[in-house]
Amino acid sequence: MDCKETERRISRFLANDLTGRELIQFIEHVESCESCKEELTIQYLSSEGIARLEEGKTFDLDRELTEYMHTMVRKYKLRRKLRFGILVLEILAILIIAGVFAYALL
Structure with a gap:
């Protein structure tokens, strides 16, 4: 994943909307790219920080x-x-069913 792609996915990451391999690739890139980590931090700080300031909570x-x-x-x-x-479990269920049918045929 490159920086452009990572930056496009920051809002989806913050909304918990990345899944599977996409999530892992995003996190791996952010952890290895200082620029993208900074952009993620800025967006996180701006969205969460404003909400927290309005609530008056420390963070x-x-x-x-x-x-x-x-x-x-x-x-x-x-x-x-x-x-x-x-x-x-699905494989075990299939094997059990196959075993029952095989036993019934004997």
């Missing part, structure tokens, strides 16, 4: 952005594990 948006990025990666990895688990 550390830089830390929160880092935590948000890590949370998104953890969610992605969890979804992958769940999909793998479901696939394993």
